[in-house]
Amino acid sequence: MKDDYGQLISSLAQANDKKIVMLVLDGLGDTDNDGQGTALQMARTPNMDQLAQKSALGMAHPVFPDITLGSGPGHIGLFGYDPVIYRIGRGVLSALGLDFNLRKEDVAARLNFCTLDYEGEVTDRRAGRISSEKNHELLEKIKKNLSINDDLEVFLETESEHRALLVLRGKDLDDKVGDTDPQQTGKKPLDPTRSPYYGSKTAKITRDIFDQVREILKDESPANMVLSRGFAQLPDWPSFHERYKLKPAAVAGYPMYCGIARLLGMEVFSKPKSPADIISETVKAMKEYDFVFTHFKDPDKTGENGDLQEKIKALEAMDEALPELTSNLPDVLIITGDHSTPAPLGAHSWHPVPILLKAPAIRGPFLESFDEITALRGELGMISSKEIMTLAMAHAGKLAKFGA
């Protein structure tokens, strides 16, 4: 797909000395809790509320009104890249999440340990969710016994439970490799070299490796084989500097977010985890960079756990840390989420996320607090997450006029 919007933005982007901070409260956005409101409504967040009273509020669909996003595409969208056009393969996401230093020529795939029966058919696609320790032990066994050519390197890394990362490093590799996961039990693993993948050198290498793995693991139980998904290489995307003429930094404590930030040419400034550290590192980064992406994971983690009280606490903890940033306000400050993770659902959801934009050229109405219900009445209306970044650019005077 062509990215006409991205090209338009890049043709209008202009540098100036204004600073933009995007504070992402991962998984911000909840559903109602028995009529008591959302986590953000229930949390005591006086600092965000005070900020909201001088800000533009609105709501954003992470992509479409109905699609639940993973954190990868969620952030891609927040950075202004259409997540439907700019897709990261599963293998690359796994590598980023493990802080694996993936190179341009590498091919990465996600592996799951599985169980095969005596006929070679899959009986459990997750091998009974073996422990991470067992996973590590089996990968060591594979590495020790795997025989490969000198011009190839094979990396195997434990993710968690039955999940692992495979990275191939060598010359002229490609990602035209068929997934071997048949997606259902009672079937044999698929051949990675099947049509349309038969011409791929990497598919042949993969078949050879998996044949060996099967032999190496044949006496193990329940994990006697691996299934692969999402062979992918690092994408070649326009960087933040190319698209926005920005010098960007990331303040993010978790590998995957640092990885996505690096993909777009951001420097990882530091990796704090507590709200106070996150905010003070952001204030430091603002001195050197004109765009700072700041990531706070806890609202998502607590939301995924279905723990409303912990989610409220996470939001309150960030609110308490906020004054250091509000007393060192950047020209444009955005507070929003990459997607909703409602505690009542215990999972990511499709619901839009609230946006707070503190910036010059605010119109009003000036509303009382920052939450999903209030933000619905805000001046920004209901937009798409991929427009938040360019809205920040507009408010910072970093977008030229289109046409005379």
Next chain:
Amino acid sequence: MKDDYGQLISSLAQANDKKIVMLVLDGLGDTDNDGQGTALQMARTPNMDQLAQKSALGMAHPVFPDITLGSGPGHIGLFGYDPVIYRIGRGVLSALGLDFNLRKEDVAARLNFCTLDYEGEVTDRRAGRISSEKNHELLEKIKKNLSINDDLEVFLETESEHRALLVLRGKDLDDKVGDTDPQQTGKKPLDPTRSPYYGSKTAKITRDIFDQVREILKDESPANMVLSRGFAQLPDWPSFHERYKLKPAAVAGYPMYCGIARLLGMEVFSKPKSPADIISETVKAMKEYDFVFTHFKDPDKTGENGDLQEKIKALEAMDEALPELTSNLPDVLIITGDHSTPAPLGAHSWHPVPILLKAPAIRGPFLESFDEITALRGELGMISSKEIMTLAMAHAGKLAKFGA
């Protein structure tokens, strides 16, 4: 880019005897003024407010939530043509703005007088913003001394200060001519025949003309050369009649708006400038035409000047003239803007514009006044400017049902 939406509309458009008036308050839409509200909120506009109480209100993004539009694309959008697809070259816009009668075979470009140093490098891209009189005098000198072939005509017109219009008229001309403006000082003017323009006959003609201009102006100071931008020909777009089956007229006092109206096949009915004349000419035009585009420039002009009080006065003056139209109501009346020009910014901006739609088939809620904050709660929600025209068509019964 393909215009699927436009084709759909065209396939559904049907003529009837209903009348539509689109009153464009240029630059309508402001930001907040120190908590006192926007210009439209501050202005006393009892007639618009009374109309609003019986109308559908809403907000429109001129294109995207974050892009600041020029008046050219702003109007293209209001007329229902996607301004990202339907682009007018800079040269054509300049010609329209000067009321130059551009023909199909002509090529137009925008010129800026500039200053070159003894090495031929640009030291001032605007030649110290010379006066319009000096500009005129230099163009006369060029015309007098320029030697061109018999089959070519060259038109040179003063725009204002350092700005001028160049039009070439002849056979087989094209617009594949490189801009000579290097966009920064310390560089030489660019060669209009450089790749990918080297095959263009018009690029060669242009180079020859600019070589002569340099010789003609060599003893002048500070304006001793011209730089060119935006070579363009009249676009060949579907007319209002083709797209909407309408017989359209324009009541617009300024050349550029008349020019865009003509581009889309509208008759320029008259060119009044005072609010009272604008409204009474509109009422007259309604008798003969089933679509009237009425343009009022003052809110934009005063907004660009950063003059809040004058902007308020302009809005109040139009409101005072309105009863002649409200007592001769067309079937559908739209009042909106082409883009916001907030007085606090003194420039066009990206903020959405309020829409008032007085028509049959209104749903409610019925709100108290016409302004940016109130319209945010209106039934139309937040739409795109290019949908306003077709919304008017729908309310006028001029769009057939899609599918059975």
